[in-house]
Amino acid sequence: MNISEDLKKEKFRFKKQFGQNFISDDHLLAKIVEAAEITPEDVVIEIGPGAATLTAALAEKAAQVIAIEIDKDLFPIIERRMAGYSNFELVAGDAMKVDFDALAAKYGAKRYKVVANLPYYITTPIVMRFLEEGFRVSELVIMVQQEVADRFLANPGTKAYGAITAAINYYGSVSRAFNVPRTMFTPRPEVDSSIVKIKCYENKPFEADDEKLLRRVIKAAFGQRRKTLNNALKALNLPKDELDKALQRAGIDAARRGETLSVEEFVCLSNAISKISK
Structure with a gap:
């Protein structure tokens, strides 16, 4: 044609x-x-x-x-x-x-x-x-x-x-x-x-409690790729004890970088933050 x-x-x-x-x-x-x-x-x-x-x-x-x-x-x-x-x-x-x-x-x-x-x-x-x-x-x-x-x-x-x-x-x-x-x-x-x-997906395999929060967590984790989650997630402006508790509850090492997290792990972390910060 x-x-x-x-x-x-x-x-x-x-x-x-x-x-x-x-x-x-x-x-x-x-x-x-x-x-x-x-x-x-x-x-x-x-x-x-x-x-x-x-x-x-x-x-x-x-x-x-x-x-x-x-x-x-x-x-x-x-x-x-x-x-x-x-x-x-x-x-x-x-x-x-x-x-x-x-x-x-x-x-x-x-x-x-x-x-x-x-x-x-x-x-x-x-x-x-x-x-x-x-x-x-x-x-x-x-x-x-x-x-x-x-x-x-x-x-x-x-x-x-x-x-x-x-x-x-x-x-x-x-x-x-x-x-x-x-x-x-x-x-x-x-x-x-x-x-x-x-x-x-009609039914997502991993469901975020708060999708806006999930997007914020993903954005923060990749904001500075070379930083560990412990430092990168400071962009969320959460109290350090809450962030530490959320990472622990999600079973994610704070020394990891955002680029190593799977979608499932991002959802787990987002949901943990959502529950702790309420």
């Missing part, structure tokens, strides 16, 4: 502020749809449809596709490509402000999938918005920078493991479907990418 003609016809200019890198290879589009395991019952939300190449591939399989696009210059291209699909809705808006549940509810969806070639600049904020704000998403299948995918999938104790790793893995199970070379994009970005799947 060649999108160059569509873009030239509309005299479209790529905008760096929107991180626009489009995909058009039919084989790649099919692989993304296959990775998302789209069924005829699925309602799918796509963020940043671009030239609507992935949008059309999704609409071939899904019950309904809702595409959210911030760049109105793309609307004529999207509308022309999607003219033959009755199961498609184009929404003008900022994905950081849209009520996704309300959009999906119009089509009777209790839970829905998110499939997107995400603009790189918005990857972490939009993923965390979906997870932290409790939207009824069953799964996210997203294109991200390969380096970001490495961080999402990192194990405790490794250099790539960080606050974002712990946070995302608290909300869902993460896997890499496949890598995508930079040559598959128009225009070509400076890095390679990966398709990542985040299956959101």
Whole structure:
């Protein structure tokens, strides 16, 4: 599929502020749809449809596709490509402000999938918005920078493991479907990418009593990676005796660094702090 003609016809200019890198290879589009395991019952939300190449591939399989696009210059291209699909809705808006549940509810969806070639600049904020704000998403299948995918999938104790790793893995199970070379994009970005799947938990294996506190604990633990928990967690502004008691109750050595803690250990520590500080 060649999108160059569509873009030239509309005299479209790529905008760096929107991180626009489009995909058009039919084989790649099919692989993304296959990775998302789209069924005829699925309602799918796509963020940043671009030239609507992935949008059309999704609409071939899904019950309904809702595409959210911030760049109105793309609307004529999207509308022309999607003219033959009755199961498609184009929404003008900022994905950081849209009520996704309300959009999906119009089509009777209790839970829905998110499939997107995400603009790189918005990857972490939009993923965390979906997870932290409790939207009824069953799964996210997203294109991200390969380096970001490495961080999402990192194990405790490794250099790539960080606050974002712990946070995302608290909300869902993460896997890499496949890598995508930079040559598959128009225009070509400076890095390679990966398709990542985040299956959101309906019932989390480890439940935090206070998720806001959990996020604070994770952030503090990674605030200064070289510091031990005993020092890093001072950022929580808790009395030292309470922090010592919480670490002891959670069975965590205060001399460890935050980067060595698993998601389960972060939850145990957060819950211990919550109980002690009440």
